[in-house]
Amino acid sequence: MRADAQRNYARLLAVAEEEIALNGADASLEQIARIAGVGSGTVRRHFPTRHALLAAVFRDRVESLCAQARDRVGRTDARAALLEWLSAVTTSAATIRGLAMALNRDRAADAEHEHCATTQLTEAGEPLVRQAAGVLAPGVTIADLLALITGIALATEDHPDPAAEANRLFALAVAGLSPQGEVRRPAAAR
Amino acid sequence: MRADAQRNYARLLAVAEEEIALNGADASLEQIARIAGVGSGTVRRHFPTRHALLAAVFRDRVESLCAQARDRVGRTDARAALLEWLSAVTTSAATIRGLAMALNRDRAADAEHEHCATTQLTEAGEPLVRQAAGVLAPGVTIADLLALITGIALATEDHPDPAAEANRLFALAVAGLSPQGEVRRPAAAR
DNA sequence: TTGCTAAACGGCGGGGGTCTCCGTATCGTA
DNA sequence: TACGATACGGAGACCCCCGCCGTTTAGCAA
Numbered sequence: 001m002r003a004d005a006q007r008n009y010a011r012l013l014a015v016a017e018e019e020i021a022l023n024g025a026d027a028s029l030e031q032i033a034r035i036a037g038v039g040s041g042t043v044r045r046h047f048p049t050r051h052a053l054l055a056a057v058f059r060d061r062v063e064s065l066c067a068q069a070r071d072r073v074g075r076t077d078a079r080a081a082l083l084e085w086l087s088a089v090t091t092s093a094a095t096i097r098g099l100a101m102a103l104n105r106d107r108a109a110d111a112e113h114e115h116c117a118t119t120q121l122t123e124a125g126e127p128l129v130r131q132a133a134g135v136l137a138p139g140v141t142i143a144d145l146l147a148l149i150t151g152i153a154l155a156t157e158d159h160p161d162p163a164a165e166a167n168r169l170f171a172l173a174v175a176g177l178s179p180q181g182e183v184r185r186p187a188a189a190r
Numbered sequence: 191m192r193a194d195a196q197r198n199y200a201r202l203l204a205v206a207e208e209e210i211a212l213n214g215a216d217a218s219l220e221q222i223a224r225i226a227g228v229g230s231g232t233v234r235r236h237f238p239t240r241h242a243l244l245a246a247v248f249r250d251r252v253e254s255l256c257a258q259a260r261d262r263v264g265r266t267d268a269r270a271a272l273l274e275w276l277s278a279v280t281t282s283a284a285t286i287r288g289l290a291m292a293l294n295r296d297r298a299a300d301a302e303h304e305h306c307a308t309t310q311l312t313e314a315g316e317p318l319v320r321q322a323a324g325v326l327a328p329g330v331t332i333a334d335l336l337a338l339i340t341g342i343a344l345a346t347e348d349h350p351d352p353a354a355e356a357n358r359l360f361a362l363a364v365a366g367l368s369p370q371g372e373v374r375r376p377a378a379a380r
Numbered sequence: 381t382t383g384c385t386a387a388a389c390g391g392c393g394g395g396g397g398t399c400t401c402c403g404t405a406t407c408g409t410a
Numbered sequence: 411t412a413c414g415a416t417a418c419g420g421a422g423a424c425c426c427c428c429g430c431c432g433t434t435t436a437g438c439a440a
Contacts, residue, residue, distance in 0.1 A: 002436060005388060030426060039390035044428075079368060108348035136368050139358075145367065148359055151345030155337045158298035168329075169338055176366025177335065178269060178326050192407055195417060220397060229419035234399070 009046050011036045017057050024157075025054060025098035025105070051109070054102040055117060061096060062117045065089055066124035078132040083174060085128055086145060087167055089121065093153035094166035100153035107147065121146055148173060199236050201226045207247050214347075215244060215288035215295075241299070244292040245307060251286060252307045255279055256314035268322040273364060275318055276335060277357055279311065283343035284356035290343035297337065311336055338363060 001009075015036040019027040029050065033040045047053035068088055072081040093100045099117075106116040113119070125142045152169045159165040191199075205226040209217040219240065223230045237243035258278055262271040283290045289307075296306040303309070315332045342359045349355040 002387060004436065008388085028426065033390095040427085041390055041430085042388075045388075050427095083368070104345060107345075110348075132368070135370060137362055137365060140362060140367055144359060144362065147345045148342065148363065148367075151341030151343075151359075152338065153341075154344045155294060155297070155341030158300075169334060169341075172327055172330060172334065173338065173363035174367045174369075175327060176369045177330055177338075177364045178273070178322070179366045179369050180325060192416060194407070198417085218397065223419095230398085231401085231419055232417075235417075240398095 008038055008042055012043060012046055013056060016053055020057055020098040025101040058099055058102060058117055061092060062120055065092060066120055069124035069128055073127045079135045082128045082132040090149050090166050090170050091163045093149055094156055094162040100150050103150045104154060198228055198232055202233060202236055203246060206243055210247055210288040215291040248289055248292060248307055251282060252310055255282060256310055259314035259318055263317045269325045272318045272322040280339050280356050280360050281353045283339055284346055284352040290340050293340045294344060
């Protein structure tokens with residue numbers, strides 16, 4: 001890659017991160033180009049789709065989460081290991097503007113890309129779930145957990161303290177909103 | 191209201207309902223105007239904001255849900271009454287394209303309008319929650335339940351069977367994803 | 381150093397969307 | 411039937427996404 005291309009790539013990434021933090025996943029690409037001082041074509045060359053830009057912006061963060069998951073595999077307190085990680089994911093999803101929407105969108109895209117954030121998180125979290133299978137409600141998958149988390153993050157995006165609120169809601173869901181009764185029964189609910 | 195205005199209003203509402211069902215809450219207002227055979231100014235006159243249009247389109251449905259809530263107040267099995275109603279809300283939010291997003295947005299708008307859908311549902315559901323307070327986890331409010339439901343609906347919007355998936359996730363949250371013990375948050379995120 | 385070439389750049393043009401405003405057509409009434 | 415209030419339509423200004431192409435420039439090689 002040519003030196004000027006590298007410079008522009010880095011610049012765009014930095015600007016995009018700011019702009020997305022400010023305006024969410026729908027931030028204007030044109031605006032990003034303007035701030036970065038490049039033509040709109042340059043943005044498009046480096047990031048052919050909006051999804052590509054989002055993926056690049058959030059890559060480090062997602063990889064960090066995946067690493068955190070790997071670090072927790074094999075711990076004896078499987079439940080705590082899983083819940084702590086999920087809480088970290090929740091905090092990121094709720095705090096980093098646009099991340100939740102990005103995660104949600106590429107779940108919709110139906111695993112079109114192998115390296116999309118949702119896929120990565122799913123693969124990273126799967127061992128933790130398997131490990132903790134005994135203490136989870138029957139039928140709960142890593143996909144369910146991530147779906148719930150992204151949903152919660154979307155729903156709390158405009159709360160004064162999104163991370164706290166999201167974690168609170170997720171904790172409620174983990175413990176059960178109304179836990180009595182059919183807790184351990186796998187039969188279909190209505 | 192003049193007769194032609196009434197006609198246009200009704201036409202627009204019908205077209206908007208279709209178009210939103212097809213393309214979600216971001217459906218093009220211009221497109222709606224075109225299909226309805228009116229000028230774009232007419233759309234904006236009847237519905238000054240996108241929110242106003244969404245509110246009008248979903249009004250009947252929301253009122254039906256509110257009515258269902260009222261019908262359930264006073265039932266002896268308070269828990270079932272609440273859960274059934276929440277399931278109905280979940281089904282609507284997940285099935286009717288754009289509704290979840292509309293609900294989510296007007297929660298963000300911070301009760302700007304008294305008659306917004308979220309407010310209505312909150313008021314309608316509150317008695318059911320109070321009634322069932324004894325069997326709910328401490329600290330759970332009607333706002334929490336609705337936030338969770340809209341979040342779940344958003345996250346399952348592109349699932350093959352959104353209603354089933356959303357209800358499944360919500361049922362899991364009600365019973366508890368991992369019902370025993372307490373959820374702990376990690377010492378430091380990242 | 382100087383050419384040269386492929387890679388990268390910028391921005392134009394077309395297609396849409398939102399929002400505002402105003403001249404005009406139409407309704408309902410006197 | 412005539413008239414005023416009301417509603418209509420669409421033009422204009424602005425922004426955004428997307429594809430394309432003429433121009434510039436980095437980096438290698440002579």
